[in-house]
Amino acid sequence: MLNYFVTRLFRAVLTILLVMTFAFVVLRLSGDPASILLGPDAPTDSIAAFRARWGLDDPLWKQYLAYLKSIAQLDFGVSMRDRSPAIDLVLERVPATLALTVPTLLIQLGVGIPAGVYAALHRESVADRGVIMLSIFGFTIPSFVMGLVLVLVFAVTLGWLPSGGQDSWQHAILPIATMSVGGIGILARFSRSAMIEVMGQPYIRTAMAKGLSWRDVVWKHALPNASVPIVTIVGFMVGSLIAGAVVVESIFSWPGIGRLLIVSVSNRDLAVVQCLLLVIASAMVIANLCVDFAYGLLDPRLRAKAAAH
């Protein structure tokens, strides 16, 4: 068991290191931040001063080592725009993004899984077909189309809800609705097929044959077994939540890390982009670690296997 977790942890650290290296290489090799920020007509001596100030004249490996060292001290550099620490800029945006992504994830889980399980237990019924159709529509509609259609209907035509900004809880409704749809579709479809597969297993037949109530069969025998593949897909969905936040925050002018990413990417604010990439990658890696640990808790076979080693 311990071995399993240590291997996972090691790979997680390795992945974060890779992301750091990637961010560094891509962002440094792609262009000269000095001429971008100061403009092409800037005098050469101010460009030279700028380059010296940000260490841009050192060889790349030196810049890289300095970069790793500063990250180890949680110093992600300073935003080239307004000179405030990049980490502060990123962290002050995190709550706004969490205010969208956490309710979204809860809604996706709370609607998607029950819908999928219900459809699986009532196969070929009208409800089942409805769930399949809706879930296919849910994940074929791109989030930016969904968002704009919702704005068109609820903000422009009906005037019930605000179309952008972050002043009250009503402002969060449309963004959360937009982000939830796709994930609900994926989860419903996935839990439906996981549940169908489990319901076809011999141990379910045994449970029914020995006279267990339908509810006990579903809750004690089917659901725990179907939960393993469902947890896997939830781990993947964290990534699409963050990517979804980028699009949705840009549609609804929501001041979260997604909008910060787009703004800093177009300003070529290297420190902020690097910091964002690392924060997002760490969030993803931690989410995947949680999924791996959840397997350990959910799947007794894994525990037994680890104990045998």
Added chain:
Amino acid sequence: MTAQATNITAAPSLVRRLRIRVPLLVAFGLAWLGLMVFTAVFADLIRPYDVTQMDLSARLVGPLSPGHLLGTDELGRDVLSRLIQSIRVSLAIAFGATLLSAFFGTTLGFLAAQFRGVVEHLILVLADFQAALPFLILSLAVLAFFGSSMVLLVGLMGFYGWERYARISRGLAISAGAQGYASAVVQLGAKPSRVYLRHILPNVASTLIVSMTLTFPEIILMESGLSFLGLGVQPPESSLGNMVGFGREYLTRAPWIMLGPAFVIMMTTLSISLVGDWLRDKLDPTIR
């Protein structure tokens, strides 16, 4: 399209058989995809106006008006013509990127199966890396810093989903090695390249084609998402995503600019999903 047409004239019984074999929704999906491919190939011929042709006297004309079936945009450009061109651009990008990613992923998968050990671990670490960053974020960083060009965009999209092919082809190649037919050819003195290309690839092709039907709509969505954010296809070239992106500014006054391409994106991804599901049931040996 042409194959269907000849079927109708040659053998009516075949049509009836097809109708039984192919569910209605799948037939609809196939028809829509046929229409899209036709539009993409013959875009220059069926486009009523030039894509950049402006008519400032007819700005923001509504749909179904004479001469402009889908209306015009803020510069008086015909929305239908731009839509047709966008279908061509988006499909071309998605098609190129899907092939690229299938090629790249399958090659890496075969390499992992052939060499195992360090190579395999390296490829797994790369797949981990890809999984650790949402692809949209990765592409945003790369595109914004290198500037957006068509070649870079296709190349970048070509990295989408390679790990899926790599995983599948590695697994299938390893099990093919265990099945005996591959090792039999090796015993006969075939080089690894011959074993993989002539013997293993044909046996795993159907599974790979099925995963292409999964990747293709995702790439369309990814490209249109990037273009919507203004970092994908750049004007004056237009794609489905950037039409929606620019149409967004006229959401209240001229929603038709945005609704047309949005509808096409949805219908296309929906059709590919329907056809792909059906193909998976028919072709994929792993779920039989």
